[in-house]
Amino acid sequence: MTRPPFPPVADVVEVYPLDVWAADVEKALTVLDEAERLRFTRYRDRWKAHEFAATRAFLRRLLADRAGGNPRDVPLDSICKRCGRHYGPPWLVPPADSVAITVTHSNGWALVALGPPAAPIGIDLEHPEHHRLAARLHRTDALEDRRAHDWVRGEALMKSGATASHPADGPLRVHDLQLPKPMAAGVAALAAPAHLAYRVHPVLGMTDPD
Structure with a gap:
């Protein structure tokens, strides 16, 4: 398989929103490799399978696009480094690992963030539909909003891989992201090294290759 050279991301984390509902799953599957297509078939929840295929193809x-190559040739892997199964988060196989990756999705929306190589970055997203339980429990909107923000901040930090036992090389900062329409009602956070800037792009819906 051809392994295109991936230009490193500069000192900025690029955040790309995706409208998963707009994705054509049949076209998305043509981009995925054999392990990803097998993972797709193993989802019991049809919607979760759709979400996985669309986000991975995106x-x-x-x-x-960064490398000027074909999406099918991108050397992605998602093997869990603890158990060896294909269900972990995506990462670029060396020597093409010049871009850090973090991904999140929630109820028809997804965010993909690309950062400098080896940067400990993590991203998380909460769709407003997920807040209905708190409303049924008679919590106030303000309390639920704070709970949602606390949740995504914690998840973003966890996904960055920085923990008390494995701290990042430098200080991390957690950013509350302002999402573009039609995702503006969502709650999202990005954890990244403090010296990195970030940029949120407009919502995209294309997952099929050129």
Whole structure:
């Protein structure tokens, strides 16, 4: 398989929103590799399978656009480094690992963030539909909003891989993201090294290759 050279991301984290509902899953599947297609078939929840295929194809296209190659040739892997199964988060296989990757999705929306190589970055997203339980429990909107923000901040930090036992090389900062329409009602956070800027792009819906 051809491994295109991936230009490193500069000192900025690029955040790309995706409208998963707009994705054509059949076209998305043509971009995925054999392990990803097998993972797709193993989802019991049909919607979760759709979400996985659309988001992974979108990530492949973003990386291929950076390298000027074909999305099918992007050397992505998602093997869990603890158990060896294909269910972990995506990462670029060395020596093409010049871009840090973090991904999140929630109820028809997704965010893909690309950062400098080896940067400990993490992203998380909460769709407003997920806040209905708190409303049924008679919590106030303000309390629920604070709970949602606290949740995504914690998840973003966890996904960055920085913990008390494995701290980042430098200080991390957690950013509350302002999402573009039609995702503006969502709650999202990005954890990244403090010296890095970030940029949120407009919502995209294309997952098929050129």
